[in-house]
Amino acid sequence: MKRQLHLGAFLMETGHHLAAWRLPDAQADAGLDIRAWIELARVAEAACFDTLFVADSVAANLGPGADRVARADRLDPLTLLPALAVATQRIGLIGTATMSYNEPYHIARKFASLDHISGGRAGWNLVTTDNAAEARNFGRAEHYAHADRYARAQEFYEVVAALWDSWDDESFVRDKASGLYYDARSVRAPLHRGEHFSVDGPLNVARAPQGRPVVVQAGSSPRGRELAARTAEVVFTAQPDIASAQAFYRDLKARVVAAGRVPDALKIMPGVSVIVAPTLEEAQAREAELQSLVHPEAGIALLERMLGNVDLSGVDLDAPLPALAPTESGQRSRQDLLTSLAGAQGLTVRELYLRIAAGRGHFTLTGTPQTVADALQHWFENGAADGFNVMAADLPGGLARFCSLVVPELQRRGLFRTSYRGTTLRDHLGLARPVRAPNVTPTH
Incomplete structure (x- = not known):
């Protein structure tokens, strides 16, 4: 296939x-x-x-x-x-x-x-x-700083996965004749003790x-x-x-x-x-209509967020994007992507926020x-x-x-x-x- x-x-x-x-x-x-x-x-x-x-x-x-x-x-x-x-x-x-x-x-x-x-x-x-x-x-x-977020995330995922594995597929027998609701031998509590989390479990969902x-x-x-x-x-x-x-x-x-x-x-x-x-003409007309409705304050706010929670107040909208320090609280990959895009294509701040107004x-x-x-x-x-x-x-x-x-x-x-x-x-x-x-x- x-x-x-x-x-x-x-x-x-x-x-x-x-x-x-x-x-x-x-x-x-x-x-x-x-x-x-x-x-x-x-x-x-x-x-x-x-x-x-x-x-x-x-x-x-x-x-x-x-x-x-x-x-x-x-x-x-x-x-x-x-x-x-x-x-x-x-x-x-x-x-x-x-x-x-x-x-x-x-x-x-x-x-x-x-x-x-x-x-x-x-x-x-x-x-x-x-x-x-x-x-x-x-x-x-x-x-949390960027590195700390990911260290915590790895352990977080491990605990969630262990909780999801608390029970077997057939743990809940619900046998009315014997009176047995679940098979206690199949229960597996994570009993996790880590740097960031302490979780006993098991999960109370099958x-x-x-x-x-x-x-x-x-x-x-x-x-x-x-x-x-x-x-x-x-x-x-x-x-x-x-x-x-x-x-x-x-x-x-x-x-x-x-x-x-x-x-x-x-x-x-x-x-x-x-x-x-x-038709292409119809699609371009829709795009132009949307772009015409972008308020500069909204465009700057989007850029500040996408560039890693930076402050762009007072920047010249028709000048190149100023140099930025690597973000510690935002998306490092998105900051790199947008600064590279602006530099490679020589975009002004206004052109950059219009470029990402739809797709970020x-x-x-x-x-x-x-x-x-x-x-x-x-x-x-x-x-x-x-x-x-x-x-x-x-x-x-x-x-x-x-x-x-x-x-x-x-x-x-x-x-x-x-x-x-x-x-x-x-x-x-x-x-x-x-x-x-x-x-x-x-x-x-």
């Missing part, structure tokens, strides 16, 4: 473009409207997407320019996704939850519960968070339908890649062009092999920001169904991606147009499924169901 690409629908309030909420036909409060979310999920499922993906932050978007962006209010993914689970049948449900401001038991329990509610469609996007404002909502004066929910990771820094190579089954990444995507793909697949895994055990799905229409540094496409499909096929067939996390510039229209225009073109080329063949997210992604880890001596 011909290798087929994977598609995720990355859903974000009114769309990924910074100014999408200002479009005349936009529902500005869609981020809090469960009916709008359900409709998006059903559109993606009707197009046979592998999964939908919801990002998160545990801090309100405040500060200069933030009041001009539809990012300050949002639903908790672990409240939203169960609602979408009962409104859909097959599509995967991936949610972000930070390891910096949660405890392993919380995460293990919530995602195991989601996997049961959805019948095996849950995925956890594990992040260390790059938003410094989150620290002050959890009793910390400052955010083993997940998928064995473990699918583990997703989005960091692209060297430390992020190391963590992904050992733990992730899907990686979302920001790559602006095919050369950088190919280099990332080769590097991460090599790290996966070095970690003792087979290359296909991890699917690499770069983000792609898409504006598509039946991700691969960006504006075109017809044929040209968009051409680009996706080229990346997929030339060692740059196993699939894509589709970031519609505006919602719901942008996703609907991708599903009605691009998906049929990919299907016509034999690159994407025309129907689901399985029921779980692991089925869609071609990932093996994890075997329960062997018993080990608890960490003390």
